[in-house]
Amino acid sequence: MSNTMQILVLIGTFVFVIYVLLRIHKLKIKMEDAIFWIFFTVVVAVLGTIPQVTYWLSAVLGIQSPVNLVYLMIIGLLVEKLFTLSANLSILEEKVTILSAEVAIRGRDAAHSRDELKQDITEIKQKTGIKESDEDSEDEGIRSSVGNHTGI
Amino acid sequence: MKPLIIIPAYNEAENLEKLIENIIQNYPQYDYVVINDGSTDTTRKLCVAKGYNLLDLPVNLGLAGAVKSGMKYANFYGYDYVIQIDGDGQHNPAYIVDMLRKMEETDADIVIGSRFKTNKKPFTLRMIGSQILTYAIKLTTGGKYIGDVTSGMRLFNKRMIKRFGYNMHYSPEPDTLAYLLNCGAKIEEVQVEMNERKAGESYLIGFMSFRYMAQMLFSILLFQWVRTRNEV
Numbered sequence: 001m002s003n004t005m006q007i008l009v010l011i012g013t014f015v016f017v018i019y020v021l022l023r024i025h026k027l028k029i030k031m032e033d034a035i036f037w038i039f040f041t042v043v044v045a046v047l048g049t050i051p052q053v054t055y056w057l058s059a060v061l062g063i064q065s066p067v068n069l070v071y072l073m074i075i076g077l078l079v080e081k082l083f084t085l086s087a088n089l090s091i092l093e094e095k096v097t098i099l100s101a102e103v104a105i106r107g108r109d110a111a112h113s114r115d116e117l118k119q120d121i122t123e124i125k126q127k128t129g130i131k132e133s134d135e136d137s138e139d140e141g142i143r144s145s146v147g148n149h150t151g152i
Numbered sequence: 153m154k155p156l157i158i159i160p161a162y163n164e165a166e167n168l169e170k171l172i173e174n175i176i177q178n179y180p181q182y183d184y185v186v187i188n189d190g191s192t193d194t195t196r197k198l199c200v201a202k203g204y205n206l207l208d209l210p211v212n213l214g215l216a217g218a219v220k221s222g223m224k225y226a227n228f229y230g231y232d233y234v235i236q237i238d239g240d241g242q243h244n245p246a247y248i249v250d251m252l253r254k255m256e257e258t259d260a261d262i263v264i265g266s267r268f269k270t271n272k273k274p275f276t277l278r279m280i281g282s283q284i285l286t287y288a289i290k291l292t293t294g295g296k297y298i299g300d301v302t303s304g305m306r307l308f309n310k311r312m313i314k315r316f317g318y319n320m321h322y323s324p325e326p327d328t329l330a331y332l333l334n335c336g337a338k339i340e341e342v343q344v345e346m347n348e349r350k351a352g353e354s355y356l357i358g359f360m361s362f363r364y365m366a367q368m369l370f371s372i373l374l375f376q377w378v379r380t381r382n383e384v
Contacts, residue, residue: 027319031321032367
């Protein structure tokens, strides 16, 4: 690998690490993800700037050009990341589906109980002979209390 | 206002009933809420049938998400103190009064129900891991010794309720303790006895623990220096 390449890798990884740390500083990345990216950068930085390691490893693995080893490592790590991302995405999609279904079911259930309550109150009023005109204010009282309990 | 006990429960139907009955009958001075973390067993049905106070999460969020939900609940209803205990019955509510007293005496933000405040740590693989985290915290917080860093029995005051309920990086884990100590929060320990787990599976199992250790050490030794510090 040429000197220029080494310097480029060094600058590149340095800037990238700063960027990752900045994200952590602003609390915009989860620790688990940050650990992966720091690890990733360390691997690339070591391979890119300490030629002895790269030469030795490529000799062991039978790779002719050491720079190919660097690419191989990067691709390998990225494939791993891509796989876990895709796996996590599947889980997230499933969770969104479940959440939507649950919100719908629970919303319907809440509306249903509210209607039942309303009906009960109307019946009680009819039995006790309270005037219909009082109903509006009573109604709103119930609605807000139901809303509070379900957190809507 | 009564202190609130939050009980994150993931597939704890077998252990939960005994715990809640105990709280209802013997500790009416505390409110409680069960947070069903998307259990796949009969946890939800049991709570509904028995009329327990239940916060039912539709999907599994993990311990951090369940605790966060509990903190949001506490904040919504305006509680001043929150005690987190596990749903498996390993924590005895009898010690809560000690923890509350300690909080009052020392004006602490968090009081940990610790197995190793006065008792010695046993020499097992798990406890070696725990001790490493203890030293990591001691090293990074200017000598604060917390014996039982992974204890799931904790008492939080109002300031901490808001933080744990609304910030992204406040998982109920040792790295958060280290970070909070460096933010100027006060953390104390009270000796408690814990029962062995009775049934069901724990949040932390076997091969996960290596990953857990690596993550915690990274977070305590490295990341907490980079995080924005919100002084208490």
